[in-house]
Amino acid sequence: MKRIGRLVLLFCAVLLGVSVAVSAPAGAEPKLPENYNFFGGIPYELQHPGGSLPGSNDFGCKPTAEHPRPVVLVHGTGGARTTNWGSYVPMLKNRGYCVFALTYGALPGMPWPLTAVGGMDRIDVSAGQLQKFVAKVLSATGAKTVDLIGHSQGTYMPTYYLKYLGGADKVTNYVSLAPLWKGTGSVSPAMNQLGRLLGDVPMPMCIGCGGMLQGSSMHKKIWSGGSPYVKGVRYTNIMTKYDELVVPYTAGYVPGRAGETVRNVVVQDTCAQDYSDHLAIAGSRRAAYIALNALDPEHPVTVPCEFVPPFTGQS
Template sequence: MLPWKRVLRPLTAVLLTAACIALPTASAHAATTASAASASTTSSGWNDWSCKPSTTHPRPVVLVHGTLGNSVDNWLALAPYLTSRGYCVFSLDYGQLSGVPVFYGLGPIDKSAAQLQTFVDQVLAATGAAKVDIVGHSQGGMMPRYYLKFLGGAAKVNALVGLAPDNHGTDLDGLTNLLPYFPGASDLISAATPGLADQIVGSAFLTKLNAGGDTVPGVHYTVIATKYDEVATPYTSQYLTGSDVHNVLLQNLCALDFSEHVAIALLDRIAFHEVANALDPAHAKATTCASVFS
């Protein structure tokens, strides 16, 4: 039998590696990609602080990246998709750990929600809008619920659209069930990457977030999930319960959609079409396999 310390090290590595599946670009190129893309976002209308919402789309859209993502790489496809349709689109970085560039969403999630609160206020002040719509991926689809529930966000947000959000935590395909058998593993993850620890099923953060109901009045909720998700598992745990909730499974819209946790936000135009429907339900069009061309 191996000593527990020798077992703990590979187990922790496995857990962190599984979480890293949510990384939207290869680490060797991420810094260069982010720098180059940041330079072009304003000219394309994304993160253009002079943008004023139209009467057709009166609310700016705030994009919230996932764990190990950032404000650029997560949205290289969806942000232009929305700006080309006339939306003012903004994205932020949150959850930075000291000394860790490019890869965000690792800090305590309640602190990340406070960063979102500040960013939304900046967007409202710049655009003159009364409310925003939020679209988030993975942690970015779940974390805003803390802002809505505990930080006054419900008065400033019309809709929250989550792409593969881990609303009730993840068991990483059962890997987290092994943690109790390895003393110190949970403490190590909590100390090194609190944003990951907060997303494990049964965490204190998630218990607080989901106590008393999943939703708050006045906000429209949409969850867009894929049955091929390998990170926010089981995928059905992403769904919300409430009077104003629309839970969507991509494969019910297009059986040929094989997107998993990363692809749903990075390049899935079927998911993007459903995002557009959620942002403008009055003009929604049926999402099908053909929506990839729209």
């Protein structure tokens, strides 16, 4: 099974032109190589099954005055702490952040590579894993709160943690790549009805995926109080018009109400050359720099307008 998994991931890496050579873990100097490609973390998972990307999950890292909050990366459905964040870990580490990433929702009792396929369990179960991980990060670093950067399901699931598991006072910035606040399939009344009928039915492999359907009971919990947001947390939603999985992409475009701090960003609004889709937006330098500015708006970096291809996001 492990051999088959390695071959599958290796094939993906070769097909996408991703180098399998991986730099050894490094400290502050020399800088970690930055690779803006959604699939950039696959080679490391191939060579270090179940490991953490260099620069991440250093529980001896102490936040600085410039970056006082650790950043916790929350992958999407089918992702992991390595495979989803090949672009973000080195970018954040090189800029002085303490960076942490978890794999949540991997089905128990499975061999590798299925241990690197997260987001498969119920959303409340995954949120409980995030709760424990954040508690560990805060204990190790001495920080009072963390910043979250999530992709896809990783934009949605943490809300359960904030609203029901005590996370509201432990998160300062909540940055979402390809968010699905209004649920998947929200364009269709039929999909809404399907969510009401099947949202709580365990799906094959992805047990909790029905919880992201608009009509599901989990979706109602996410929207308890009439909003997916929590007051006191700063939200940044980063979307693409070419999202083929969050349909329509405006399912992630939810303005904040009174007392809620929300910024909605559609990447094409400032750059027509950006063809990011659902995957590419997590591998795009443009989107990554927008995320950086959400974490530290007092020291903004210049967000480039450059060609971003779909699928990989490499730019």
